[in-house]
Amino acid sequence: MESLTRVTGIAAPMLSANIDTDQIIPTRFLRRLSEEGLGEGLFAEWRVQADGMPDPTFVLNRAPWNEATILVAGPNFGCGSSREAAPRAMRQHGFRAVVASSFGDIFFSNCFRCGLLPVRLPAEIVDSIGARLQSGAIEQLHIDLNEERLQIVGSDESHSFNTPPRLRQMLLLGLDEIEQTLLHQTAISAFRERDRSRRPWVYRSPDASHESAS
16 A cells, blocks of 8 residues: 655645546446556546547646646545545546545545545635635645645645544555554464463364364
8 A cells, every 4th residue: 555644746626516436537447457547537527528639628637737646626525436446546647635625435535545645624725725726826735644734835824634543544654454453463463362361262173172072
């Protein structure tokens, strides 16, 4: 799993509400045998015209937002079906963080597992940042996961945010659930030894139990 501590980069505004996972990565891109190339399908219905050419009016096709590593989104971003491919497509496209006032619950959790940081801020703050991005008044954001703080680059304005401790630790260390569990291998082994002495019958093989009974 990919780790993330902080990201500084161009932020793109996409402030429509209820952008769902089917819009983030259309279903037709999920029929492949591997997840390679998911980034090509990101927002494909909006990013690409019927003739296969990029839509010049779409935000991610316009400079400087075509080089964005942070997305500032509208409320309830990532709602809809629980497809892990949605945050994976965003990560493959180059995004490292997405800022919104609210997220689809499963999308929010999946982001941490895909190397993408979801940042929840109050709606009025997200709207203000988004409006200034659209006007060109600001361009870059700096997000620090250790400090749980988002800063407007070039100003003193910053905002704190909260992330679930376990998911934050996963992303900071680049560990999935299994790897996180293995960090506690010493405690797990000690528990098994204590439990073995209290309940030895649980650890006997079926053959051993049969032999002792006969």
